[in-house]
Amino acid sequence: MLLTLQRTIKTQLQVAVKKIFELELELADITAEYPPKTELGDLAFPIAFEIAKRLKASTGTKQNPRQLADKLRNELSTINGVSRVETAGAGYINFFLERGKVFDRLFKSEKSLKLDDISGGKLIVEHTSINPNKAAHIGHLRNAVLGDTIVRMLQASGETVEIHNYIDNTGVQVADVVVGFKYLEKKSLAEIEAIKERFDYYCWDLYAQVGKFYEENPENKKFRAQTLHEIEHNEGETALVAEHVSNRILKTHLDTMWRLGIAYDVLPRESDVLHLNFWQTAFEKLKEKGAIYFETEGKNKGCWVMRAEDRAENENTAQDETESQYEADKILVRSNGTVTYTGKDIAYHLWKLGQLGLDFEYRPFSTYPNGKIVWITTAKESAENRKDLGFGNGVAYFNVIDVGQSYPQAYVKLGVKLLSTDNRIDRSAHLAYEKVVLTPSSAKELGYELSEEDSKRTQVSMSGRKGLGVKADDLIDKSKEKVLAKINSNPDYSDVSLEEREDISQRIAVSGLRYFLLKYTRSSVIAFDFEEALAFQGETGVYLLYAVVRVNSMFRNLTEKGKSLKVNLTESQINDLFSLKDELTGWDGNYLWAIVYLASRLQDTLRLSINSLEPTHLAKYAYDLARSFSHFYAVKKEGKYIYKVIDETDSLRYQLLVALSDYVRRQLEQALWILTGVEPVEKM
Template sequence: MRSVMGYMSGEIEKRVAALLSEEGYAWPEPRNVTVEQPSRMEHGDLATNAAMKLAPVLRRSPISIAEALKPHLESIPLVDRVEVAPPGFLNFFLDWNEWAAFSEKDDSSHDRFQKKVVVEHTSINPNKAAHIGHLRNSCIGDTLARMLKRIGYRVEVHNYIDDLGNQVADTVAGLLDISLQEDYDRFGDYCWDIYTRVHRSTDDEQLKRRRAEILHALEEGNNNIAWIGTLVAEKIVHEHLEDMARFGIGYDLLVWESDILREGFWAAAFEKLKQSPLFRKETEGPLAGCWVLKQPDAGEKGAEELNPDKVLVRSNGVLTYTAKDIAYHLWKFGLLDKDFRYRPFAGDLWTSSRTGESRPFGKANRVLNVIDRRQEYPQRMVKVALETLGFEEEAANLHHVSYGVVSLSPATAAQLGIDTTDGKPAYPMSGRQGIGIKINELLDRMEAAVEAVRPQKEGIPSREIAAAAIRYYLLRFNLGKEIVFDIDQAVDLQGNSGIYLMYQHARASAILREGEAFLKDGAYRSRRDRAPAVPEHLSPSERALLRHLALWPDTLETATEELNPTSVTAYTYELASLFSSFYNACPVLRAPDPLRSFRLWLTARTRSTLADALHVIGLPAPERM
């Protein structure tokens, strides 16, 4: 892919520097010159504010500077003409024949492949079936990994398994203490109801005592309860992986919390932390006996005002989740003199293990953690730990990708049998209360909904369409926004949905199949990968589609830099909509040559870009629907 904005920025900079040199000026930093696409086509295909940024340097009006720059900028190979607009914008009208040739060249950088990015996502407690809230995390993380890979980074995807947590202890307690004799297809569904019954049938004090006993046994290992916990966790992890695979989500490595503890990762991290004045054992007050990590300048940051100190080791010696997470992140960046052993878990997926072989996992240059916004404080304390240990570069390259939780719309909640007579606008999910929609159950319901609205059954199976519709629905909202999931909206054929995007790809594929058959002389077939001459006068829908196609490399670069998959979904929906408008306004196969050849080429470019974007967001690119 070639970035038209990156190219234009470089060319503008060279020509502006030449003009300044002619007049005896240097270009001061920061330059802050932007290149963007105007929202209105009459204002050009691209525009720059360079003249306005130069006004304080040259002490002239932006309009006069723009007029002086205009002839210099008209020599840029991609530019057809330049217009000056008040108060000093320079608007570029591109030469689309030049762009067609320019865009087909690859200028991918190989430098990025030298840098490894570790993306951690999913990380579901392995104590029951996964629900739709977990799926949002996985869709975001998987899409970020795809984006990073697409622009050239080496990416390693981790799924952290908290097999020593309270939730696993509660499920093990239920399996040992509660009788449940009902018919279930999957173990995770059985544990879903067991977990709920534990919280409904056990008083708080009794549950705390039983949980503490089981947690101690789990952490100690090599006993009956620890083996039961291991079997439960591994069985449910396999089911979680099956669920995620249906949405095109995969991983490179499973990291088990028990391995972090038993392989001495925390002990090594503890020795490092003890060298920091921010990490100390409290001798008095409510935290007496606890090892705590102080948050520097807590008053200024305003977070966790009531307790800016993060407990890492409780007074009874039990580690908190954050303590183990700090050790894990020191390993992620290659800052511990320790490593796991590894063994295959399923297919190409590896798992940390106490026995096995060495593998080149970890040692990241950059780490992304996809965790919901409720975990902002613990994530910040991991960064604080890295900073206090002197690993400031690593701390700067640790990113928490937060997102809003998923609730159910009243209509969807009612379909699940939840009482909605209180008239709430949304219904939050709760594992303890058994309120939520399991991923497999959701997929079954969505498949039925797709079947009900699908006029034809050719092409990819309805279950794949349903999975794509769910995935897109969970991706298209801004990350910080809470999603109120509604089944009917997710399967909407006409709105902003995954089904609509896939249909437009299938439509483009159908046109190209007909085009191949229509052009019996093979003229189009012989040159379909090269642009025919772009007409001198483009229709508004043709030009709008070209302008948007030109933005794909820049959109992907910016979205990846900002860790914002929503920008990619928005681009893809706009591309599908512009193609639909083009299709309705411009006959393709019935157009006379050479216009027909151009429109077939434009259709092919749209299909390839749409397929690329669909792959990045994890949706199929079907030839038929």
């Protein structure tokens, strides 16, 4: 609603600028800001500065922005929802909203954050995509939490989203664990199947041992080559072991992620991409289009490549500001005729966008506790396979992959763009994020001996090969334990069942952990610290949850005491209450309006977060709103709470406080759900 109002104002300004100054401004050129203080207004437009600049450019004479702002203001006619317009500072045009009208509409509007400029087609978000050969660690958690939050943001905005988790079940990493079972432990498939311990943890250790095995003697890598070959050609027990390992580990990954409220629609497997010859089809299309070149000389002689200059060109025409970052051409087909990962990924992405003309078959992989089925691609022929599920066929994709893969990802996008006719694909993006690393001290805390080189560094990369890292489930367990300990020591919980305590601590832990991974921008390296990750105080997801729980508890109290929750105020009554300043009780309408107005910006913040693909904006905003409400809750004058709803005797004021609290609660709950996937607990 406020976004609509913003657009109305912008349009008016646009018309006025054209009339007075004969300048054509795009709506996108008119920026709206929130003034630093409510006394300055609700929306600010620094448009006069922009006009002054343009006038100077065209006429050569300098103009005073403040005077330009005054002229513009006088040209504006009345706008529904705006009470007055002022010029301020060096040349801002500030709009004051009609508080009664605006709040009345906000309060009565539906609980929805739908944006009006959505894609109008399915968006495909790929995230997690962990090698299925060992337990997930916190780096993987960052990926999944980012991906899942992007999914929730897009869904909240009204988009249709399909969630993929790509499974590289034929790669080196799976092969290495198979090498471990076969050559180090000399276990048969039956013996592996009989392993009772946590399989992902078991493989975590085994994988590290294989790493040592190769390090001790590089010749041992021949076992890897042999194993890879057998997996690729689906030969004997080796292939069956690989299948068992990847499926079993995959299941543990799904379980881990489900603990954080993260689920997937479909699991496309690399083996099936290969089996169905996706690449051959993509290869022909790329050749037809002239997108790839066969090199007859130079260092890439005998390879099919994509050219770096094609990428540079393409990005320029797409107005992509990031300049071509890589000089080298990208090889898709090696001189021995085999295809690289980038090649396979282009084929997979053409399928994602329905541009390949081939399709997978599916079988159910597992069912989530809520009944949702997750499907996996399959190459085994069976009458029970499903072909009618309609996966893929998106209009754009988002891939959550660490920043290290920017180079191949850029070529994946180039490849699909060259073959695509739908320009909505431009929206597609590689959501690059930085790693989660360990500080040397936290690595030591985990019991790892660091090499001399590593201990000199400021950060230590986690490494599956070295077995160095914090396992995702360990972190979740630790966090939950900490919460549970706090609950158990609190006498308020004496009548709460053990089950319920488990559930409460689970939700608190999840909100804390997810928020921790979201409060950093994607481009910031997270130096992992247990204390910080498990913190319950200050800017945390727990605080956010607490704010919601507390306001819910307030409403429960009101109901129990038989107070009415009905709000029946006229616009002018609301207006009066938001401008009232009562010295006696301390009631300050401006202050209350500032909270409501902050709460109303959820949708705008969601849009910002989606456009920049940065959930952190939403996270910070949600925290701000929670903080602002906590403050409201506790404002005192001479030792007495000013806005204690339950004690408010004036009927009009009481109703406004109820409406305000309810509105803030609604916004907070939506933000909490998007960021953490958690529904508020009854008590905490």
